[in-house]
Amino acid sequence: MAEPLLRVEKLVRRFGGIIATDNVSLDVASGELHAIIGPNGAGKTTLISQLTGHLEPHSGSVSLGGRDITHLPAYRRCALGLARSFQITSLLLDFTAADNVALAAQAHAGTSFRFFADARKEKGLRDAAHAALDRVGLLHRADVVVSRLSHGERRELELAVALASKPKLLLLDEPMAGLGVTESQRMVKLLQELRKEVSIVLVEHDMPAVFALADRISVLVYGRVIASGDPAAIRANDDVKRAYLGDQHVVTHHG
């Protein structure tokens, strides 16, 4: 098998006495949509934060395209092609939608130590921003200040911002969180389109969405990967059933 795009090996992260990430290893192949699911408190966001560089692991390693990125800061990982969306929407609230996306494009298009030329008149950046907004269906809201966008629109904007950096790998932390039914359906459709262009790691609670989208699923419970495989295998897996049906000591028993 070829070198995976993302390889996580024996990652460990503790918070005091709690092991939030317990020897997690997983591979994401190029072109794959890899979903990470698990009950609340399973350590999904902790794991994502270590992949993006917002949190240092205590041991283990993360590599992207064969390059060890375990100790690189977030902004360097981004330059290497890793983009993320936040579980709790994190945008520049007093900027317009287009400005939010254009800044992401700017981060990947030459130096930002330019002091005189009007950045909002740089055609390359504006075009990239508009293309990314169009991709997520927000083009008509380009010049609206983010604080005036609806929650659903902000979720889509998160995605546009991530796309604007032309990533190799997209880490999506619960993109459907807080979305209504129709909004969720639109998001699933959108992700179905995007996955043709970019590899995706998807952390999500919405099970129908996960099973509809994922090539592979890893199940995280109490910081450990208890199962990993294609959707059919995960559906049939006994450990997973127990974890989700609430018979949790069978699971904790492992650790």
Added chain:
Amino acid sequence: MKAFTVSKAATALMLAGLVLLPLYSQLSGNVFILTLFTRIVILALAAASLNLIMGFGGMMSFGHAAYLGIGGYAVGMLAQEGVGSGWIQFPVALAASATYALVIGALSLRTRGVYFIMITLAFAQMAYYVASGLARYGGDDGLTVYKRSDFSGLVNLGNRTQFYYLCLACLFAVLILIWRIVNSRFGLVVQGLRSNEQRMQAIGFPAKRYQLVCFVISGMMCGLAGALLANNTDFISPAVMYWTRSGDLMVMVILGGMGTLFGPVMGAVVFLLLEEFLSQITEYWALIMGPLLLLIVLFGRGGIMGALGRAGRG
């Protein structure tokens, strides 16, 4: 077409007033008003520089007066040592301010929020005590500048009108520069960092580098104001670096409207005119000034510029 707004009209009126002031002073024979407004223009320049980091960059520096002192002492000390040329004094003032800003910024920007305010304040107080200890240059008593900076006959700083226009030109140049910076790639990154640092890191911007460069640019602008101030008063003393002066600059910025281009100028004009006229009425002018400022800040969200903007809409 952009609509005519009250805040734009007020700004235009203020700028026209500043440009025409020497004419009024000449016609009315009121020399004092020109001296007063020279000081106002210089401190407006300092407030505008503070606004660059505070209003646009979200860095609440409580030690900005230090640059007034550094710029001023660069002029005063060189003059004392027999270097009277402005071509040397002013670049030295800018370089010294930049160096100070680089060191202070590199240390202070490791902190955020209240800690940033306190650490910038602490450094400025250190600068104040260092200046007080300069026995050769007057120590506590300050240093008289016997000869104003000499720009080889190009402008005569001894001439009130010429000096006023030099200060005004510096203010306008700095405002234009700030305007360009704010809308540039660099400026958008700095403002993005004010808005949401985590997001900016996630899309690939190392925060500190941009903030530090912004901090240094702002410090140099204020150093320029310091060099002009020493020329204006023919005197420089540690008092200009005292923390209350840093507080005054902050008040001017907040009063005028943080994060607006002309707000700090408006704030400086209103603040210093109030101070001037209230102190003529009563010895206890601060008793009136304090509550007045409090009211403006509490009820005029966004300062004077914010209030004018609302008046234009409503």
